Amino acid sequence: xxxxxxxxxxxxxxxxxxxxxxxxxxxxxxxxxxxxxxxxxxxxxxxxxxxxxxxxxxxxxxxxxxxxxxxxxxxxxxxxxxxxxxxxxxxxxxxxxxxxxxxxxxxxxxxxxxxxxxxxxxxxxxxxxxx
Amino acid sequence: xxxxxxxxxxxxxxxxxxxxxxxxxxxxxxxxxxxxxxxxxxxxxxxxxxxxxxxxxxxxxxxxxxxxxxxxxxxxxxxxxxxxxxxxxxxxxxxxxxxxxxxxxxxxxxxxxxxxxxxxxxxxxxxxxxxxxxxxxxxxxxxxxxxxxxxxxxxxxxxxxxxxxxxxxxxxxxxxxxxxxxxxxxxxxxxxxxxxxxxxxxxxxxxxxxxxxxxxxxxxxxxxxxxxxxxxxxxxxxxxxxxxxxxxxxxxxxxxxxxxxxxxxxxxxxxxxxxxxxxxxxxxxxxxxxxxxxxxxxxxxxxxxxxxxxxxxxxxxxxxxxxxxxxxxxxxxxxxxxxxxxxxxxxxxxxxxxxxxxxxxxxxxxxxxxxxxxxxxxxxxxxxxxxxxxxxxxxxxxxxxxxxxxxxxxxxxxxxxxxxxxxxxxxxxxxxxxxxxxxxxxxxxxxxxxxxxxxxxxxxxxxxxxxxxxxxxxxxxxxxxxxxxxxxxxxxxxxx
Numbered sequence: 001x002x003x004x005x006x007x008x009x010x011x012x013x014x015x016x017x018x019x020x021x022x023x024x025x026x027x028x029x030x031x032x033x034x035x036x037x038x039x040x041x042x043x044x045x046x047x048x049x050x051x052x053x054x055x056x057x058x059x060x061x062x063x064x065x066x067x068x069x070x071x072x073x074x075x076x077x078x079x080x081x082x083x084x085x086x087x088x089x090x091x092x093x094x095x096x097x098x099x100x101x102x103x104x105x106x107x108x109x110x111x112x113x114x115x116x117x118x119x120x121x122x123x124x125x126x127x128x129x130x131x
Numbered sequence: 132x133x134x135x136x137x138x139x140x141x142x143x144x145x146x147x148x149x150x151x152x153x154x155x156x157x158x159x160x161x162x163x164x165x166x167x168x169x170x171x172x173x174x175x176x177x178x179x180x181x182x183x184x185x186x187x188x189x190x191x192x193x194x195x196x197x198x199x200x201x202x203x204x205x206x207x208x209x210x211x212x213x214x215x216x217x218x219x220x221x222x223x224x225x226x227x228x229x230x231x232x233x234x235x236x237x238x239x240x241x242x243x244x245x246x247x248x249x250x251x252x253x254x255x256x257x258x259x260x261x262x263x264x265x266x267x268x269x270x271x272x273x274x275x276x277x278x279x280x281x282x283x284x285x286x287x288x289x290x291x292x293x294x295x296x297x298x299x300x301x302x303x304x305x306x307x308x309x310x311x312x313x314x315x316x317x318x319x320x321x322x323x324x325x326x327x328x329x330x331x332x333x334x335x336x337x338x339x340x341x342x343x344x345x346x347x348x349x350x351x352x353x354x355x356x357x358x359x360x361x362x363x364x365x366x367x368x369x370x371x372x373x374x375x376x377x378x379x380x381x382x383x384x385x386x387x388x389x390x391x392x393x394x395x396x397x398x399x400x401x402x403x404x405x406x407x408x409x410x411x412x413x414x415x416x417x418x419x420x421x422x423x424x425x426x427x428x429x430x431x432x433x434x435x436x437x438x439x440x441x442x443x444x445x446x447x448x449x450x451x452x453x454x455x456x457x458x459x460x461x462x463x464x465x466x467x468x469x470x471x472x473x474x475x476x477x478x479x480x481x482x483x484x485x486x487x488x489x490x491x492x493x494x495x496x497x498x499x500x501x502x503x504x505x506x507x508x509x510x511x512x513x514x515x516x517x518x519x520x521x522x523x524x525x526x527x528x529x530x531x532x533x534x535x536x537x538x539x540x541x542x543x544x545x546x547x548x549x550x551x552x553x554x555x556x557x558x559x560x561x562x563x564x565x566x567x568x569x570x571x572x573x574x575x576x577x578x579x580x581x582x583x584x585x586x587x588x589x590x591x592x593x594x595x596x597x598x599x600x601x602x603x604x605x606x607x608x609x610x611x612x613x614x615x616x617x618x619x620x621x622x623x624x625x626x627x
Contacts, residue, residue, distance in 0.1 A: 041611050
């Protein structure tokens with residue numbers, strides 16, 4: 001069973017979401033997601049200032065096996081992206097919940113945060129996929 | 132056994148005199164600013180150095196001519212030698228691409244015949260041979276779908292529906308043609324999720340791109356319902372011909388309601404090609420799309436001995452989407468595909484799909500018997516099927532990559548791995564129609580032996596391949612730090 005920190009929220013598509021408390025969230029992919037993808041070779045991040053609606057493809061992570069879209073967990077505008085990943089996509093593999101974060105975005109509609117999954121509900125999804 | 136680069140065989144002043152031109156043409160009239168100032172940097176080697184180098188390289192090939200190659204028609208089937216021989220007749224080989232139709236009647240007759248054969252095999256109304264490869268065939272197909280809607284003033288249709296099991300080229304094609312991709316999920320049996328599809332179909336639907344049998348190796352059970360639903364909504368159906376090998380002579384995309392199909396003639400019709408080509412992505416269309424076909428198409432006037440062939444142009448097909456390649460696509464590939472089709476004939480064409488499917492189902496049953504987990508155990512395999520090595524990964528920490536690499540040591544090319552993405556740790560296995568039962572049994576034995584090795588000591592697999600000149604590659608480094616330019620090592624010239 002992979003690591004699923006309790007303090008984070010999650011999506012069905014394996015993004016984690018941290019509420020930064022200042023009207024923005026930080027988004028990355030989970031330990032389980034990085035493990036399934038394998039070693040990342042490329043991360044394509046959005047321009048800051050771009051607006052997305054929940055469920056829109058925001059970024060792309062590419063591993064030796066596959067390229068996968070990363071979806072916006074809420075409606076909002078990109079305020080910062082993790083520039084370090086351009087040269088070191090392996091950070092996502094090494095520290096998915098920390099240095100491997102992908103982007104920060106504003107939360108236009110705070111109600112959408114309560115639609116996200118808690119650690120337990122996300123754990124059930126991972127377990128179902130691992131069966 | 133490994134082989135050094137030809138540059139590493141180089142020694143100053145070594146020459147192959149017998150190969151040198153007897154008299155070098157004078158180039159004294161070149162302006163000084165166009166002349167090289169330094170030497171060209173070509174390897175300096177003897178004739179025998181060259182012969183040995185390339186002979187050794189050819190012996191390192193891991194190919195369908197030397198090994199079982201379960202990538203199948205997805206990559207390359209066995210290429211009958213007769214196709215190559217006949218397509219290389221001097222009349223074909225030496226024809227100038229600009230030769231007028233009056234001097235190319237034989238070649239045009241072959242292409243016209245090939246168009247007719249492909250129409251019959253696919254159940255389409257017309258065929259254009261001109262796209263150069265599969266991806267271009269796809270582009271051509273969706274461009275025709277767009278042209279069709281635009282010609283009707285139906286300009287709001289910009290959504291292309293693509294199942295999540297599709298080849299990556301399908302959404303890429305839709306985007307290249309300026310459409311929006313709408314993804315359709317797959318149900319537990321591997322079919323398109325009909326209810327999810329129904330929810331996405333509407334007045335913006337330009338069309339749907341389907342592969343049938345799908346990339347999951349199963350035949351879409353509700354294809355007629357899907358085609359009715361799309362047509363009723365005003366959309367068109369695109370058939371990705373990647374898996375045409377499974378249905379040749381059995382069922383026809385035209386009869387399923389498809390409006391356009393691309394065929395990978397270099398795969399399904401068995402022509403030799405290296406990575407990247409030359410290919411042929413011929414397209415077939417329904418009546419709805421006839422007017423939009425890419426030119427040139429070969430037309431015939433008259434019958435029998437008085438038949439005359441000519442290129443159809445904009446005058447004949449005024450609404451054509453235009454040219455997608457110069458001349459006629461890859462003429463040599465088309466000729467080989469034509470000979471292949473003629474060698475098979477109508478009955479042989481049917482036996483291709485029968486034996487491809489039989490071999491696939493036999494291999495699937497034997498692997499299942501040996502304890503391997505099949506992704507869709509309740510479905511009959513088409514010409515290919517999927518094994519998931521999820522269990523092996525969980526229990527033994529060996530992955531599909533490890534199995535694939537170890538298969539090379541056993542003398543088998545690895546099948547497609549990690550595609551389709553929907554199935555974890557997957558092997559997509561396509562034996563094709565030309566393999567014998569003994570070969571298939573040998574492959575099963577190798578898979579079982581590898582599994583036993585994994586149980587005994589997983590490290591054996593992690594280091595594989597151990598018997599090949601190149602061992603396990605660092606795929607991350609290969610993708611991230613490209614090393615494309617040869618730089619002689621300091622000691623290369625002095626090394627033995």
